[in-house]
Every structure is written in C-alpha cells, then in structure tokens.
Amino acid sequence: MNSKEAAEMFGLTTDTVRYYERVGVIPPIKRDKNGYRVYTTRDLNWIYLAKSLRHAGVSIESLIEFATLSQLGGNVEQAQKQILQDQLQEITGKLEEMTKTRDLLQYKIDTYDEHIAKFKTGEVTSDNVEELWKVNHKK
Structure with missing residues (x-):
C-alpha cells in the first residue's frame, strides 16, 4: 500500500x-x-x-x-505499557469530566423554559437562583 x-x-x-x-x-x-x-x-x-x-x-x-x-x-514492554496505562488514566479522567459537563448541559436544556418562565414571573431572581454546583444533574 x-x-x-x-x-x-x-x-x-x-x-x-x-x-x-x-x-x-x-x-x-x-x-x-x-x-x-x-x-x-x-x-x-x-x-x-x-x-x-x-x-x-x-x-x-x-x-x-x-x-x-x-x-x-530489549526489555521495553513494561515502559510502553506504562505509557498506555498513563494515557488511559488521563483519558478516563477527561471522560468523567466531559460526562459531568454533558449532564449539566442536558439539565440546563431540560429546565431552560421553566427557569426562564420563573424569571419572567419574578418567582426566581438574581438573588435566589439555584446553585448549579449543588444540583444533581443526572436523571
């Protein structure tokens, strides 16, 4: 080829x-x-x-x-395997963070209309909005 x-x-x-x-x-x-x-x-x-x-x-x-x-x-297999393991660990961490961000985005999309409606009626204000970091975004 x-x-x-x-x-x-x-x-x-x-x-x-x-x-x-x-x-x-x-x-x-x-x-x-x-x-x-x-x-x-x-x-x-x-x-x-x-x-x-x-x-x-x-x-x-x-x-x-x-x-x-x-x-x-020579005997490089262990060093190569360690590189792969390190990269897998790094990617796993990135995936976990991306999953959390995806869940947050989905939560924001799912609750967007309701949230905007509450702002428009005055039920929610800048002073009493939810604390996103405390909300469970998983369904």
Missing part, C-alpha cells in the same frame, strides 16, 4: 502520515527500490493507533516516546 492509500484509509492527509513518520510518532516506513514508501499491516496499525490517540488528546510527545521505545529493542 502506498502513502496516498494509507492516508485515505484513515481519513488523513499524506502530509500528516509523513509528518508522523518524520517526527517519530510512527516507526520509519520501509521503501521499495524506487524510494516509495510501502505500508505493511504493522505500519497501518501504527497510523491507526496514532490517529486514535491524537483524537483523544494524547500528546505528540507521548506518541513519540511510545514509538521510540518500540525501536529500541
């Missing part, structure tokens, strides 16, 4: 895939006798992993560290 096909497969540009290789987010890609990159399944797995982790907010630096370890050989 060539660069264009590999990029299209994952909805990336060829520039992005080449950038990933150039900075070390993915290991170097083997080339044919004419110097063209030839992507193997292993290479495609690296691209997919890099794309997925980047979309989840994982830093380029963490991806470079992970890919660099894979090229060192």
Whole structure:
C-alpha cells in the first residue's frame, strides 16, 4: 500500500502520515527500490493507533516516546505499557469530566423554559437562583 492509500484509509492527509513518520510518532516506513514508501499491516496499525490517540488528546510527545521505545529493542514492554496505562488514566479522567459537563448541559436544556418562565414571573431572581454546583444533574 502506498502513502496516498494509507492516508485515505484513515481519513488523513499524506502530509500528516509523513509528518508522523518524520517526527517519530510512527516507526520509519520501509521503501521499495524506487524510494516509495510501502505500508505493511504493522505500519497501518501504527497510523491507526496514532490517529486514535491524537483524537483523544494524547500528546505528540507521548506518541513519540511510545514509538521510540518500540525501536529500541530489549526489555521495553513494561515502559510502553506504562505509557498506555498513563494515557488511559488521563483519558478516563477527561471522560468523567466531559460526562459531568454533558449532564449539566442536558439539565440546563431540560429546565431552560421553566427557569426562564420563573424569571419572567419574578418567582426566581438574581438573588435566589439555584446553585448549579449543588444540583444533581443526572436523571
């Protein structure tokens, strides 16, 4: 598979895939006798992993560290696994925070009309509004 096909497969540009290789987010890609990159399944797995982790907010630096370890050989598995575990923990924290924010937004949408109506009638004023941080936003 060539660069264009590999990029299209994952909805990336060829520039992005080449950038990933150039900075070390993915290991170097083997080339044919004419110097063209030839992507193997292993290479495609690296691209997919890099794309997925980047979309989840994982830093380029963490991806470079992970890919660099894979090229060192020796006993690097534990270090690589630790990078993955650290990233999973970070993403889990982000997901929990996003879930709370989603619940707050849903609560605000669900109660919006009622809230505005209470403001218009004077039942609720700036001095007696609910304390959002104390409200259970889950249904």
